Amino acid sequence: PPRRLRTALIKGRANYLCLRRLAQLIDQTQYDLLRQELRVFAGILCWAARTADGDLDTLTGGTGVDPSMAAQLSSRAEECAGHACSFHRRCFVQKARERALRADLIVANHALVFTEMAATSPIALPRHAQVVFDEAHNLEEAATRFFSVEVSPSRLGTFTRRLAAGHGKRRRGLLERVRRRLAGGALGAGGPHRAAIEEAIDEAARAADTLRKDGTALFRALQCLLPAGGEATRFAFAPDPADPQAPPPAPTAAWRAVRETQAAFRETGAALAAGFRHLIDLIGESQDGELNLLAEETSDISGALQSLTQMLGDLDFVLAGQDAGHVFWVQRAHGPEPLAEAWAAPLQVGPQLARHLYETRRSVILCSATLSVGGQFAYIGERLGLNLVEPARLRTCIAPSPFDYVRQCRLLVPAYLPDPTDPDRSYVTELAALLCQVGTALDGRTLALFTSYDMLRQCARLAGPALEATGIRLLVQGESGSRDLILRTFRKGERHVLLGTHSFWEGVDVVGDALSCVIVARLPFASPGDPVLSARCEQLEQEGKSAFRALALPAAVLRLRQGFGRLIRHRGDRGLVVIADTRILSKNYGGIFRRSLPSPVLDCPDTAAFLSQVA
Numbered sequence: 296p297p298r299r300l301r302t303a304l305i306k307g308r309a310n311y312l313c314l315r316r317l318a319q320l321i322d323q324t325q326y327d328l329l330r331q332e333l334r335v336f337a338g339i340l341c342w343a344a345r346t347a348d349g350d351l352d353t354l355t356g357g358t359g360v361d362p363s364m365a366a367q368l369s370s371r372a373e374e375c376a377g378h379a380c381s382f383h384r385r386c387f388v389q390k391a392r393e394r395a396l397r398a399d400l401i402v403a404n405h406a407l408v409f410t411e412m413a414a415t416s417p418i419a420l421p422r423h424a425q426v427v428f429d430e431a432h433n434l435e436e437a438a439t440r441f442f443s444v445e446v447s448p449s450r451l452g453t454f455t456r457r458l459a460a461g462h463g464k465r466r467r468g469l470l471e472r473v474r475r476r477l478a479g480g481a482l483g484a485g486g487p488h489r490a491a492i493e494e495a496i497d498e499a500a501r502a503a504d505t506l507r508k509d510g511t512a513l514f515r516a517l518q519c520l521l522p523a524g525g526e527a528t529r530f531a532f533a534p535d536p537a538d539p540q541a542p543p544p545a546p547t548a549a550w551r552a553v554r555e556t557q558a559a560f561r562e563t564g565a566a567l568a569a570g571f572r573h574l575i576d577l578i579g580e581s582q583d584g585e586l587n588l589l590a591e592e593t594s595d596i597s598g599a600l601q602s603l604t605q606m607l608g609d610l611d612f613v614l615a616g617q618d619a620g621h622v623f624w625v626q627r628a629h630g631p632e633p634l635a636e637a638w639a640a641p642l643q644v645g646p647q648l649a650r651h652l653y654e655t656r657r658s659v660i661l662c663s664a665t666l667s668v669g670g671q672f673a674y675i676g677e678r679l680g681l682n683l684v685e686p687a688r689l690r691t692c693i694a695p696s697p698f699d700y701v702r703q704c705r706l707l708v709p710a711y712l713p714d715p716t717d718p719d720r721s722y723v724t725e726l727a728a729l730l731c732q733v734g735t736a737l738d739g740r741t742l743a744l745f746t747s748y749d750m751l752r753q754c755a756r757l758a759g760p761a762l763e764a765t766g767i768r769l770l771v772q773g774e775s776g777s778r779d780l781i782l783r784t785f786r787k788g789e790r791h792v793l794l795g796t797h798s799f800w801e802g803v804d805v806v807g808d809a810l811s812c813v814i815v816a817r818l819p820f821a822s823p824g825d826p827v828l829s830a831r832c833e834q835l836e837q838e839g840k841s842a843f844r845a846l847a848l849p850a851a852v853l854r855l856r857q858g859f860g861r862l863i864r865h866r867g868d869r870g871l872v873v874i875a876d877t878r879i880l881s882k883n884y885g886g887i888f889r890r891s892l893p894s895p896v897l898d899c900p901d902t903a904a905f906l907s908q909v910a
């Protein structure tokens with residue numbers, strides 16, 4: 296009989312519980328946890344005893360444990376002790392790897408494939424595996440995110456908290472753990488080595504504290520580079536290609552402050568790195584001939600050294616702003632303090648994908664309902680580096696949709712609405728009126744997709760009272776609970792109108808009558824303020840191409856098709872798509888949008904004509 300297909304769902308390492316870190320947490324709880332934290336901790340222990348695969352998503356999803364708490368338990372490559380770990384045989388990461396090696400089909404996310412393709416010892420994807428990317432229209436964004444480098448208060452905070460946190464009896468972290476192991480007799484009582492190690496721990500703890508303060512000064516200095524409105528700001532210090540010998544312009548006062556704080560941070564970081572090396576050497580020397588009771592701690596210190604070295608390298612790379620293949624920018628950091636973070640993202644991900652993926656795998660399949668624009672793959676091919684693949688290896692095909700869009704769906708454009716970019720007419724007021732009309736006529740069952748949270752909020756404020764007066768409830772992203780909760784409520788099919796931005800344009804799967812109308816508030820052009828997009832546009836212009844035609848327009852077309860696709864999820868579904876942006880009729884480029892949609896556009900010249908189609 297034919298053998299059953301073996302499948303494995305594999306996630307990135309950070310998604311799995313690290314048993315050693317759990318053991319460390321248990322070890323520390325007597326010192327660390329407040330009363331309310333104990334309840335959470337008990338929940339984690341119950342989950343850890345039951346879980347078959349150690350997937351932390353089932354911890355945060357099933358028990359409501361805060362994701363930041365779960366992150367403290369996740370496996371990290373730089374801190375994994377591998378075979379030296381006493382939990383190695385029961386390790387969930389190892390088990391996932393074994394499952395992957397036995398499987399015929401591995402299901403993973405995009406980020407895992409990128410991690411594996413860059414890794415010298417991949418965890419889950421055998422070198423010979425063929426790769427199929429579903430939802431491949433997201434590949435450029437996923438790869439950009441993956442290959443981006445960031446130096447931020449949250450990254451530094453995570454690092455320093457792992458080393459040392461809390462005070463007095465509630466002191467915890469790696470350095471405190473080593474200290475307690477010593478006090479517990481890990482190296483025998485007394486001895487010059489033990490005193491030297493304790494001194495090295497104190498020094499490292501002081502350096503970690505100074506690093507935290509230097510980091511705060513640096514992130515505060517970065518914040519001073521932002522304009523008054525706080526928008527993300529690009530920077531670059533690459534020599535002018537037209538005159539590479541020209542001296543660089545004199546730095547502004549704000550940049551001088553950044554350089555000073557950066558130098559202090561780097562110096563403290565180097566001192567801390569030297570402290571780690573010293574500590575590792577001291578522990579190594581003292582273990583001569585003894586049972587190595589500090590092997591795991593030593594591996595943790597090596598991991599911390601690796602994280603620190605990586606962070607210092609990233610900081611220098613980002614703030615140098617020199618690499619012509621990257622875009623660099625500063626943006627506000629999350630949190631109440633006025634701090635900023637610095638980023639670098641690759642201008643193109645195609646060459647990386649070509650080198651590490653297309654050239655190393657026998658076949659790579661990219662599929663999605665939205666890869667082509669006007670029946671052509673030129674746009675996605677260029678963005679994903681498929682133009683770098685030997686032409687004989689490349690095949691494209693457009694499979695017919697299982698849905699009969701012409702029969703199942705009507706596509707309306709209310710031509711009487713103002714142009715959304717017209718400053719003299721209130722587009723939002725008229726859009727809110729249209730939302731009320733549609734919501735009332737269809738008894739809710741409407742999803743409105745926005746390109747900006749600001750417009751969404753205004754619309755909710757204007758349309759909410761009138762809709763609620765008729766018993767229809769608004770579900771507003773950011774106000775009515777998590778995305779998951781909003782979708783679960785909407786799916787119940789009661790009288791709801793859902794208002795969502797970016798994350799609702801795709802991945803929303805509502806089958807049946809609960810969703811009868813999708814309203815697209817504006818054609819989904821990406822914000823020109825986005826640093827990566829603006830840099831990519833500039834690069835195209837420098838190459839003599841039209842950034843609008845080569846990037847902004849096709850990206851918006853694919854996004855619109857994603858939004859459109861929310862309506863029909865089954866052969867039995869019926870409904871309306873309303874594109875509330877007259878530019879699809881009035882602008883030259885409107886034809887490209889219209890030709891990319893699977894239903895013909897019905898142009899409604901006035902409200903009466905529109906409502907007769909809705910009813």
Ligand code: SF4
Binds near residue numbers: 312313371378383
């Ligand atoms: S082998 Fe690595 S991931 Fe697994 S429990 Fe040990 S330290 Fe954690």
